[in-house]
Amino acid sequence: MNQIEIKNIVKSFKDVKAVKGVSFTIPQGTFLALLGPNGAGKTTLVEMMEGLRKPDSGEILINGKSWHKHEKELRKVIGLSLQETRFTDKLTVYETLRLFASFFGLGHPRVNEVLALTNLEEKQKAMVNALSGGQRQRLALAVALLNRPEILFLDEPTTGLDPKARLDLWNILHDLKQQGNTTLILTTHYMEEAETLCDDIIILDHGTILQQGTLSQLLDGSAKNLDELFIHLTGRHLHNEEVGQ
Numbered sequence: 001m002n003q004i005e006i007k008n009i010v011k012s013f014k015d016v017k018a019v020k021g022v023s024f025t026i027p028q029g030t031f032l033a034l035l036g037p038n039g040a041g042k043t044t045l046v047e048m049m050e051g052l053r054k055p056d057s058g059e060i061l062i063n064g065k066s067w068h069k070h071e072k073e074l075r076k077v078i079g080l081s082l083q084e085t086r087f088t089d090k091l092t093v094y095e096t097l098r099l100f101a102s103f104f105g106l107g108h109p110r111v112n113e114v115l116a117l118t119n120l121e122e123k124q125k126a127m128v129n130a131l132s133g134g135q136r137q138r139l140a141l142a143v144a145l146l147n148r149p150e151i152l153f154l155d156e157p158t159t160g161l162d163p164k165a166r167l168d169l170w171n172i173l174h175d176l177k178q179q180g181n182t183t184l185i186l187t188t189h190y191m192e193e194a195e196t197l198c199d200d201i202i203i204l205d206h207g208t209i210l211q212q213g214t215l216s217q218l219l220d221g222s223a224k225n226l227d228e229l230f231i232h233l234t235g236r237h238l239h240n241e242e243v244g245q
């Protein structure tokens with residue numbers, strides 16, 4: 001069953017057309033990557049899927065329901081971590097999770113579970129402002145997982161992290177995938193992230209979908225990796241450099 005249906009979504013900011021008529025579906029349990037360079041429209045698209053922004057036109061259905069009619073219900077089934085999640089520096093990791101847990105009516109047991117899931121048990125007494133970038137991203141993930149979301153949105157969860165911290169986060173997401181209960185929508189500029197974690201990949205550029213499919217479908221032609229495919233499609237690298245420069 002398709003858990004998410006995106007039908008011809010359009011969104012502009014004044015004269016910038018951020019998303020230009022995008023359609024796709026996501027079956028339950030899929031790990032989907034939205035891969036594209038800076039400014040491709042990834043964040044704008046996920047913010048509409050998360051119900052944080054209204055599309056100018058088009059329709060978004062989650063479990064067959066729309067944000068404008070079923071916001072309360074949909075809030076309960078999604079978990080999200082924004083590109084720059086900010087926490088109160090005055091709280092410890094544990095206190096932060098307790099605070100968010102209280103919003104969902106959840107107590108200590110669930111806080112302890114998400115601490116274990118995100119390998120933050122040793123850091124539970126640390127102040128949030130003393131965390132490394134990778135630990136902070138794991139805390140953002142822990143918060144997003146608190147209410148056992150059916151659908152998890154992660155916006156560039158590993159941007160700016162060192163390779164070890166990135167791998168730690170991938171391992172956590174990999175374990176989540178093995179459990180099979182969660183649909184994940186992840187935005188990234190890192191092709192390795194899309195390749196390693198995701199069943200389905202959408203390549204976005206300038207607000208439109210250039211290609212969509214499994215990794216093997218996308219690399220069916222002459223490209224040997226996603227960056228090479230992106231170069232074939234656009235003449236540019238995923239990281240915004242011109243080819244040959």
Ligand SMILES: Nc1ncnc2c1ncn2[C@@H]1O[C@H](COP(=O)(O)OP(=O)(O)OP(=O)(O)O)[C@@H](O)[C@H]1O
Pocket residue numbers: 013016017018036037038039040041042043044045189
């Ligand atoms: N609030 C806003 N006001 C004006 N323009 C915006 C706004 N948000 C996004 N845009 C523009 O819309 C386009 C798509 O931006 P978006 O942030 O969705 O891209 P992105 O793929 O997520 O990029 P990045 O990888 O850098 O986060 C860009 O041209 C951006 O400048």
